[in-house]
Amino acid sequence: xxxxxxxxxxxxxxxxxxxxxxxxxxxxxxxxxxxxxxxxxxxxxxxxxxxxxxxxxxxxxxxxxxxxxxxxxxxxxxxxxxxxxxxxxxxxxxxxxxxxxxxxxxxxxxxxxxxxxxxxxxxxxxxxxxxxxxxxxxxxxxxxxxxxxxxxxxxxxxxxxxxxxxxxxxxxxxxxxxxxxxxxxxxxxxxxxxxxxxxxxxxxxxxxxxxxxxxxxxxxxxxxxxxxxxxxxxxxxxxxxxxxxxxxxxxxxxxxxxx
Amino acid sequence: xxxxxxxxxxxxxxxxxxxxxxxxxxxxxxxxxxxxxxxxxxxxxxxxxxxxxxxxxxxxxxxxxxxxxxxxxxxxxxxxxxxxxxxxxxxxxxxxxxxxxxxxxxxxxxxxxxxxxxxxxxxxxxxxxxxxxxxxxxxxxxxxxxxxxxxxxxxxxxxxxxxxxxxxxxxxxxxxxxxxxxxxxxxxxxxxxxxxxxxxxxxxxxxxxxxxxxxxxxxxxxxxxxxxxxxxxxxxxxxxxxxxxxxxxxxxxxxxxxxxxxxxxxxxxxxxx
Numbered sequence: 001x002x003x004x005x006x007x008x009x010x011x012x013x014x015x016x017x018x019x020x021x022x023x024x025x026x027x028x029x030x031x032x033x034x035x036x037x038x039x040x041x042x043x044x045x046x047x048x049x050x051x052x053x054x055x056x057x058x059x060x061x062x063x064x065x066x067x068x069x070x071x072x073x074x075x076x077x078x079x080x081x082x083x084x085x086x087x088x089x090x091x092x093x094x095x096x097x098x099x100x101x102x103x104x105x106x107x108x109x110x111x112x113x114x115x116x117x118x119x120x121x122x123x124x125x126x127x128x129x130x131x132x133x134x135x136x137x138x139x140x141x142x143x144x145x146x147x148x149x150x151x152x153x154x155x156x157x158x159x160x161x162x163x164x165x166x167x168x169x170x171x172x173x174x175x176x177x178x179x180x181x182x183x184x185x186x187x188x189x190x191x192x193x194x195x196x197x198x199x200x201x202x203x204x205x206x207x208x209x210x211x212x213x214x215x216x217x218x219x220x221x222x223x224x225x226x227x228x229x230x231x232x233x234x235x236x237x238x239x240x241x242x243x244x245x246x247x248x249x250x251x252x253x254x255x256x257x258x259x
Numbered sequence: 260x261x262x263x264x265x266x267x268x269x270x271x272x273x274x275x276x277x278x279x280x281x282x283x284x285x286x287x288x289x290x291x292x293x294x295x296x297x298x299x300x301x302x303x304x305x306x307x308x309x310x311x312x313x314x315x316x317x318x319x320x321x322x323x324x325x326x327x328x329x330x331x332x333x334x335x336x337x338x339x340x341x342x343x344x345x346x347x348x349x350x351x352x353x354x355x356x357x358x359x360x361x362x363x364x365x366x367x368x369x370x371x372x373x374x375x376x377x378x379x380x381x382x383x384x385x386x387x388x389x390x391x392x393x394x395x396x397x398x399x400x401x402x403x404x405x406x407x408x409x410x411x412x413x414x415x416x417x418x419x420x421x422x423x424x425x426x427x428x429x430x431x432x433x434x435x436x437x438x439x440x441x442x443x444x445x446x447x448x449x450x451x452x453x454x455x456x457x458x459x460x461x462x463x464x465x466x467x468x469x470x471x472x473x474x475x476x477x478x479x480x481x482x483x484x485x486x487x488x489x490x491x492x493x494x495x496x497x498x499x500x501x502x503x504x505x506x507x508x509x510x511x512x513x514x515x516x517x518x519x520x521x522x523x524x525x526x527x528x529x530x531x532x
Contacts, residue, residue, distance in 0.1 A: 125375055150339070152382075154342050154436075155358060155382050156382055169369045230518070248369070250368035
């Protein structure tokens with residue numbers, strides 16, 4: 001019953017938004033090539049379910065792998081930056097600058113290196129997603145109580161043991177929080193990656209498909225694909241929240257979270 | 260005289276030793292030997308703040324030494340010097356291996372009570388099962404049975420401090436440095452904890468340096484009370500307690516000593532002002 005009530009508010013909000021969209025489209029405010037009404041998008045979704053699912057599989061693979069790699073890279077960089085002052089000064093500005101690189105500039109190089117497969121897409125997603133993980137993890141590592149480290153020193157912990165017993169577990173939930181932020185931009189990152197680096201094969205991913213549909217004036221199907229991306233982002237977000245609750249229950253508890 | 264120092268029953272021996280330093284023969288009988296130590300810090304604006312000025316103190320093995328003083332008088336600095344976390348700029352320190360118990364329990368939230376208590380053993384590469392078993396033994400002996408698997412957030416402040424104390428004991432070091440261990444607790448819990456600590460130390464004797472701003476706590480627990488002045492910390496007075504245990508806070512001797520310590524604190528304040 002309480003679960004039902006909890007689902008009520010988000011459901012209601014979605015219905016209201018769909019209603020406004022439907023009304024706006026039906027009043028012929030815009031051509032259906034520009035803004036198809038929700039019912040047209042829904043039927044495009046239904047009619048192309050298999051096609052969209054095949055492309056979703058491709059994009060979901062990119063997002064999932066890219067996010068995992070970004071999590072690993074962001075975490076590893078954060079540890080290095082945390083442990084070494086010179087590395088912090090060397091790496092941090094470059095990491096910030098890397099976020100300003102227009103993907104179109106490096107896309108040809110990525111394709112030149114890795115061809116038309118999944119690798120260039122992963123590179124783009126990792127480039128976009130590692131940054132939030134890096135920042136949240138560095139902050140968490142820096143926020144560890146100094147008394148905690150003093151205590152560990154009097155318990156004769158080595159630098160590595162202090163890291164393993166106190167810093168690593170403290171940084172883990174922060175890295176996962178960073179990954180949740182990264183995810184929000186990771187899905188659009190997959191779209192950008194697919195747009196910028198060509199793909200061989202029938203199903204090239206939702207981003208690629210959206211661009212093709214827009215060119216072919218198949219706007220309802222492009223919208224349907226966008227809605228699938230929308231759902232993918234939400235699903236990944238909750239998957240990460242679940243991972244955080246499972247791997248680091250103490251962190252969600254201290255925040256008093258009930259996602 | 261050196262032979263008298265090891266016994267807990269004769270805490271006064273260490274105080275006598277404080278008067279004059281005449282030989283190395285007693286040095287290895289002392290758990291704490293701080294000689295004429297000074298420590299200065301640069302604060303955030305770069306001005307120099309002297310935390311300790313020419314402090315000398317000694318503790319024999321098995322002695323419980325309490326250091327009282329107003330906040331900011333360098334008590335924590337003194338403990339960190341004893342633990343080897345800082346080095347003095349002047350003077351010398353020779354202490355047995357010391358372990359720190361900070362004011363906040365600092366239990367790791369991702370470990371249960373036994374894992375937290377046995378942290379030092381894990382650091383010493385003892386296998387987890389064995390480390391937990393040894394912690395569980397102490398839990399049973401010190402009245403913590405039933406809390407072995409509790410997560411830190413499930414424990415009250417007093418219970419958390421008890422687990423932190425077991426963690427300190429299991430470091431295996433002969434000298435315990437307790438930095439206002441009950442300062443963050445409410446008055447009732449603090450009184451309970453003082454009794455518990457006295458029992459725990461009777462069961463697991465160690466040399467203890469207890470830093471506190473609570474004069475009554477110092478008199479209840481310690482063999483000797485060292486009173487520090489406000490910053491820069493200097494020793495105003497050393498009081499021999501020499502009362503039988505267990506002590507009650509209403510005992511006239513305890514009350515009298517508390518008054519003397521408070522007078523010494525006031526004296527230190529007026530001298531600094």
